[in-house]
Amino acid sequence: MTDTGPLTAATATHSSVDAYAPRVQASAVRFLYGLNPLAKLAAPLPAMALLVFVRDAATPAAFLLLAYAVLLIGVAFTRRLAAVLFVLLPVSALVIGFGFALWTDPSRVDQSVVVWQLGGWTMYGGAFAVGAATGLRLSAIVALTLIAGLSTTGPDLVRATVQQLRVPYRIGYTALAAFRFVPRFGHELDVIRQAHRVRGAHGGRGPFAAAARWFGYVVPLMAGAIRHAERVALAMDARAFGAHPDRTERHIVPWRGRDTVFVIAFWAVSAMLFVAFFPWGLS
Template structure:
């Protein structure tokens, strides 16, 4: 799993990974996308909850999740959803509706009703479902794979795609450079002092060397790309292929059908 997250690592053997990791990143975006768009306009909490459960089951069955990710999905996300349900409910119409919703608590003239809680829960479940659907691609794809898929399947100009990939690979480089600068400052005694002001001075002192390092690295990358005639030809030979196979089409169509069936059932069933 570490190699999957390393932007410098070669493409792993997808046969050893669970099925979500073996799918094309575009399939994992295209499949949940209609459901995510529909959720923006959905007011049925059952539909929101069903899509959230579907995404959660796919993540558990089809993805290699770390203990921290599982903790976030099964503990942190429910707690945040419950907190958001209450918070959104406070901003909803607190007056009891015509169906006679009950009053959960009252503070002065304010009445927090079950109807307001239901509105807040629907909004929170909608957000939770959108987050879980987005994690299908976010937790099982890498930036390089997504860029390669955009270039190979959607024919995004490789000059743009691989320039974005080079920028993406600057992120771990900056983290390493920042650690080196911090160590150099500590060796020179420039990191002395406690409190907010010394901390601000230390962080401001990192800006110039980090900027200089970034400029030097960008210059080296630009020279390397020019020496290899990058951008001189309309197409390029791909070293790592991210194909769009039959299983990607199957996953996308199955997700679309499941979403359509869920919304059709919600429309036909009595409320």
């Protein structure tokens, strides 16, 4: 009889960054979980690429609303999703927009509207427009990436690239094994911190005490990483990883008709938005 308590606790604690986290069980309305990962990447990719060259504010705002609609319908609504969509992204857009408004060259913007003036420095409305467009553009690109990021697991993405894109499994599963180190490092860092607290090592407050604590974490964390890498390498060698040009897949991630429909529909809506706003002008 084995004790699985610590393992279960560690898994629950780091499931948010665990590449092998189980798929989210959601209703059929949350359609994004049932789509192929490559479809969720291919659908917003053209819009993300074109938004880089957009300079107005209306076009990224429209794509931001489109991404919000897809996420609110297709992904299970959680507190984390609400915090990202309604707090983190808006605040980031405001901060980035204000920062770019301050950094914009006043001589290259519309100076017909003066927002405020401090001594010899003037903030023009044209600078605010540039900052707002930049903040909305970056927020729209991030929101579009969340369509795949919030509904896809690491193993499914690797399996899809191997099965549909014919990426060599040696590359895909090696990258997945490397990504699996992230939750492992988090778990080992928690164990090291608890051990230091129990022993009363590197106590105190202030920057020097914090630096001493973090320096004390480095050596045991690196030793644990080396041990874990050796175990992973031995396990892969024992299973003859890379000995054959292909391998049998236990879990199939197929490309279905609904994946094609989703990609074509998203491309069509994106094209309509770009045509409607046409942010590049005709001159």
